Amino acid sequence: MHCTVRFGYGFVLTALLGMPAAYAQGTLDDQLRQPVNREAINQRRDVADQLFRLGDRQAEQADYQSALRAWRQAVELYYEIGDTASMEQVYGKIGSAYAQLGDYTGAETAVRRQLAIARDNQNFSTQIFAWNTLGTLRLQRGGVESAIQSYEEALNIAYSIQNFEGIGLSLSNLGLLAFAQGEYDAAIEYYELAGNYRIRAGNLVGRANTSNNLGDAYLAQGIQGKAIGAYRLALSYGRDSNDVTSQLHAIDGLTDVYSARRDWNQVRTYLDERIALTSNSDNDWFRLVTYKRLGEFYEATGELTLARDQYERAYELARLLEQTNLEVELFNRLLNF
Missing domain, CATH: 1.25.40.10 (Tetratricopeptide repeat domain)
Structure with a gap:
């Protein structure tokens, strides 16, 4: 299309x-006519x-x-x-x-x-x-308007030379912008088209990112079934490309969907996968989010002692990373125990 x-x-x-001043004083041809000292x-x-x-x-x-x-x-x-x-x-x-x-x-x-x-x-x-x-x-x-112009300029150039990777990226960025403005139907349309081009480009990480974004748009529209499908596809692409970030995005999306459905067995399954990806990671942010999500799971299922332990771990990392807003949120949650 x-x-x-x-x-x-x-x-x-x-x-x-602001480039080197000499750049404005002559063309590359002028330079090439000078004697060459190889x-x-x-x-x-x-x-x-x-x-x-x-x-x-x-x-x-x-x-x-x-x-x-x-x-x-x-x-x-x-x-x-x-x-x-x-x-x-x-x-x-x-x-x-x-x-x-x-x-x-x-x-x-x-x-x-x-x-x-x-x-x-x-x-x-x-x-x-x-x-x-x-x-x-x-x-x-x-x-916003100049961003749209930039993405559209990129898209036009990509179409003109049939650069599938560039088409997919440009469409995906237009989808992100539409999503940020609350235009979820437009975002879905951009993402679905972008995904096709990213498949043709053979970019698994890009395909995973676009599928995750599509899942977010479906979820914002309340279309849980399609959101699950998009997140599962993103998770598969993330595994195939060994891209941890896209896997975690997909896992979190699936966790949100199944938490809304109160399907705690599925939530636990995906949380276990998140633990496996982050427990030995040197990425403190990844581990912080894992502890927070575990706390939310245990709190929702009534295991309050375990919930408090996970929130405390998350709180300490939030302080270490100077994530002030999250630190306040976690502190307030701990006050409930």
Whole structure:
């Protein structure tokens, strides 16, 4: 199925604000006409590649400020040697690091630069994912209409080159936006179409995420049977791809449905699966949610001593993680025991 999205183009990202100053002073063709010192270029590339990898390692350790310093140096060197393909990649990583730090303005600036370079390089795949990222960043800052434009621009490009992964991602993001606005019927339509394209792209994790989102939309509409089917499909894809996050989302969705039905045997079955996935995890958030859900289960089934024990575990982790709102909620629950 192909759909065409029409809308007014409200902006054009052609200027690379804040890029190395020399970028605005000449084209890549101008640089290529200069005498070439291959040895110097190779040396700069080696240093840039090392900085690129250093930034990756630092980001993996959540040291985003250090990663940003390494990537900024790398992008300057890639610019000097005219390696715009590597610049695309680095600006994408810089955008992600700023987003992790909560600096959505800095993130958007970096992604704009990535997008402008991708346009110059006619790299349509990067354009698709950059537009999707821009949409999400704009949504974080409350720009719903500009987010819609970004997702639709990504979708149009993806359709134009039949990039199934890009189509699925763009449709899924439009579904998330519709869901956030309470437009559940529209969200379901987007998710169902997105799922078909994600199957064609062979992206199991993406398919799991879209199925989970579809389950959430069905559940919001009170369509429990279809919600169960969507969550079970997501859980299957999550298992096949060994993606813990999507498995936990599906398990929590199924737990919510069966709790509403007071089918405690099914709830216990899925909680046991959640315990297996998180008990030995070094992810404190995953374990916190497990303890909280176990507390809710024991409280609902009248096993109050066990409920209190689980809430206390969750409370301690909430304090450790500085999850203030959750800490208050759990403290108030403990007052009832």
